[in-house]
Amino acid sequence: MFDIRKHPLPAFIVDDNLEIIEKSQLATESFSSSTSFLQLVDQDSRTKAKKYLTPLEKEVEIELVLNTIHSPHSLYIVYAKWSKEGVAQIVCVKQDQRIAKLAGSIQKQRERLSETNFDLLDKKEELEVALTRIKKLSSPFLPITSTIGVIPLFGTLEQVLFEVNENELLYSLRNGGYDHVIIDFSGIGEVEESGPQALRSFCNMVSVIGVTPVLCGLKPSHAFNLLDLDFELNQNFDIKGSLKDAIQYYMISPLE
Amino acid sequence: MTIDIKQLTDDFLEGDQDRAWERIEELKSLMENSHLTYEVLTKAMQRVGKLWEENEISVADEHLATTTCDYVLSRYAYSKKISSTTTDGPRAVFLCIEQEQHYLGLKMISLLFQEYGWQTKLFGANLPLEHVIDTVEKWNASVVGISVSIMSHVERLNHYVTELEGLEKTPEVLVGGRLAAQYDLSKYCSKHTLLVPDLEQIRLWLEDRKGGEHNHV
Ligand code: B12
Numbered sequence: 001m002f003d004i005r006k007h008p009l010p011a012f013i014v015d016d017n018l019e020i021i022e023k024s025q026l027a028t029e030s031f032s033s034s035t036s037f038l039q040l041v042d043q044d045s046r047t048k049a050k051k052y053l054t055p056l057e058k059e060v061e062i063e064l065v066l067n068t069i070h071s072p073h074s075l076y077i078v079y080a081k082w083s084k085e086g087v088a089q090i091v092c093v094k095q096d097q098r099i100a101k102l103a104g105s106i107q108k109q110r111e112r113l114s115e116t117n118f119d120l121l122d123k124k125e126e127l128e129v130a131l132t133r134i135k136k137l138s139s140p141f142l143p144i145t146s147t148i149g150v151i152p153l154f155g156t157l158e159q160v161l162f163e164v165n166e167n168e169l170l171y172s173l174r175n176g177g178y179d180h181v182i183i184d185f186s187g188i189g190e191v192e193e194s195g196p197q198a199l200r201s202f203c204n205m206v207s208v209i210g211v212t213p214v215l216c217g218l219k220p221s222h223a224f225n226l227l228d229l230d231f232e233l234n235q236n237f238d239i240k241g242s243l244k245d246a247i248q249y250y251m252i253s254p255l256e
Numbered sequence: 257m258t259i260d261i262k263q264l265t266d267d268f269l270e271g272d273q274d275r276a277w278e279r280i281e282e283l284k285s286l287m288e289n290s291h292l293t294y295e296v297l298t299k300a301m302q303r304v305g306k307l308w309e310e311n312e313i314s315v316a317d318e319h320l321a322t323t324t325c326d327y328v329l330s331r332y333a334y335s336k337k338i339s340s341t342t343t344d345g346p347r348a349v350f351l352c353i354e355q356e357q358h359y360l361g362l363k364m365i366s367l368l369f370q371e372y373g374w375q376t377k378l379f380g381a382n383l384p385l386e387h388v389i390d391t392v393e394k395w396n397a398s399v400v401g402i403s404v405s406i407m408s409h410v411e412r413l414n415h416y417v418t419e420l421e422g423l424e425k426t427p428e429v430l431v432g433g434r435l436a437a438q439y440d441l442s443k444y445c446s447k448h449t450l451l452v453p454d455l456e457q458i459r460l461w462l463e464d465r466k467g468g469e470h471n472h473v
Contacts, residue, residue: 043407048309062311072408075315095315103319 009091012037016055016086027092030068037090040066042073053090055082066092132164139165141172147179148250149211150243154187157195157222162202169202174209180250181206184243186217191225199226215239216246259283259296265303268321269313276328281335290371291459293332294364297325298455301360325360333367340376346465348399349392349427351379353412358405361433365401365458372462374399385419392420392427403433410435413444421446432458 004013007024010031014020018037031040041049042065052062059081068074075095082088138154139161151169155161173181183203203213218226218239237249259279267276280286286293304321307313333339350366352359359380366378377391392400400420404410413431420429431445432452441451452458 045309048311052311060311063308063314073406099316099319103316103323106319106323 004089007091009093011092012090014053014088014090016088018049018053021087030070030092031066032069042067049078053078053080053088055086055088058082063095135161135164139169141169143172143176143178144182144247145251146177148247149173149176149178149181150184150247151181152184152187152243156190156192157185157188157199158192159194159198161195162198166202166205170205170209173206173211178211180212180214182214182216182243182246182250184217184246185215185219185222186243188217188219188222191222196226196228214246214250216241217243257283259286261296261299261303264296264300265307265321268300268304268324269307269317271320271324273324273327273331276324277331280328280332287336290332290336290338290368291455294329294368294455297329297364298361301325322360326363329360329363329367333370336371338367338371340370340374342373342375345373345375346399347375347377347395347397348401349377349379349388349395349397350401350403351383351388352403353409353416354384356404356406356409358403358434361405362401362403364455365403365432368455368458368462369399369401372466385416389419389423393423393425396425397427399430400427401430401432404431404436404441405434407435410441410444413441417445417449421448430458 004011004022004024007026009024010027010029011024012020012027013022014037020035020037034040037053038046038049045065048062049064052060057080059079061077061079064076064078065073066076066078076092077095079091079093080088135155139151142150142152144150149172153161183199206213212235214235214237216237216239220240223239237246241249264276264279267279280293280296286296301321304313304318308315308318348366348369350362350369352362363378366376369376377395377397379388379391388400391397402413402416404413417429417431420427426448428450429445429448430450430452431441435441436451437453442449445451450461452461
């Protein structure tokens, strides 16, 4: 029979009560001398040890925390193999610190990643807020006389432009007793696909509250885009005319 | 609707950050009550421990579960905008006892304090006591929270408590963590030390302080 004392790892021969019958040189060096294997097992690993280190489990491999001479908590993989006579060979392999180290670095990396992720999310939100603010500034309402107001539009004609401003604009219009609101296009560059439709529904809402919308300052390309949607315009004033002309026109003949 | 701890544990063990996060995010009660969320995360991590005892998983799996849980915790704090940005709240320092790597619980407690308007500093494992004392003094912390999970570390607790409670401007020392929940640690503490067995106790303490402060102002 082979000699357990020369085993290259901490190894034990135990009986079915886990009493130590014999052990390897390395087992003597690594663990305090004890008559029971269970004594070497950390308190919070003992239930696990008792459950799996029995002849009922003929061959097992389990992780256990053991008290070594150098450390009160050391993680080991413990292999046990039982013979028919109710005697087991137990071999303990110390779990490399490398796993712990690796896990540590993964943890650090993950922390950094999640921080940057969250930072990016943060920046995105900030940008969105800034964008909304810009949009809000892009269609202010200017009361010119007690009956005429102007909405100069800036930037791109698109749905959001109306979405973010609609409520406030309608509110000012409703509470002011205006007859006409002149929507000035001279600050508009591009027309997005969503723009004309949104403009039309805005104009409809303006009409519903009893104010007549008037368009001015359209460039030929704008007009073309709006025509596509067969936008109905009930105005005598030329949509290509300037804001100044439009104001003058409606101040002189307010009933048009 | 309630959360399935078993499924959450599985997500942790699979490292599925997104699924784990979704499970929390979709429950209004959890999004509104951080202490409930921390309890859920605690239960899931304890279940991880149980699976290890049943030989279903290894410590390597526990590492993955830990980082996943940690991610969910950070994301939760982020989405609820919990942070230590106030400049006028009372100050608390949180630390693990030297060599102690079980920091998840401490992180939760620190977040909870932040939510109650405290300024906090959270120190992880392996911080020498001298450094802690230095910070407590310079920063003028009125509370120091210590976490202990591992039995052999508890021997050092007494030294921590004595040193901290001996400072000129004595901070209040709170002791929590797995061991405080399972054992009576009073022999390692003084009669001024507050032993906190669980999250609910510290929440009540915070509620109490909140009320108290209002009365004084
Ligand atoms: C996950 C885990 C790990 C993770 C670390 C997790 C982390 N970063 O936090 C890793 C894998 C790194 C790890 C490593 C080790 N672990 Co470990 N680990 C666990 C496990 C499974 C769960 C712990 C956990 O996260 N719980 C969830 C947290 C949130 O709960 P909590 O800490 O109790 O916190 C709550 C309260 O206590 C309170 N609280 C906490 N701190 C404070 C502080 C204050 C001031 C207040 C007011 C409240 C408070 O707040 C929380 C709210 O719910 C436990 C098993 C178990 N049942 O606990 C083993 C366990 C704790 N680990 C153990 C061991 C032995 C180790 C190792 C030594 C060996 C090993 N297994 O590799 C190493 C080395 C660690 C070291 N040097 O510190 C043993 C301890 C045995 C003992 N005799 O003490 C346990 C019990 C497992 C076991 N059965 O053997 N572990």
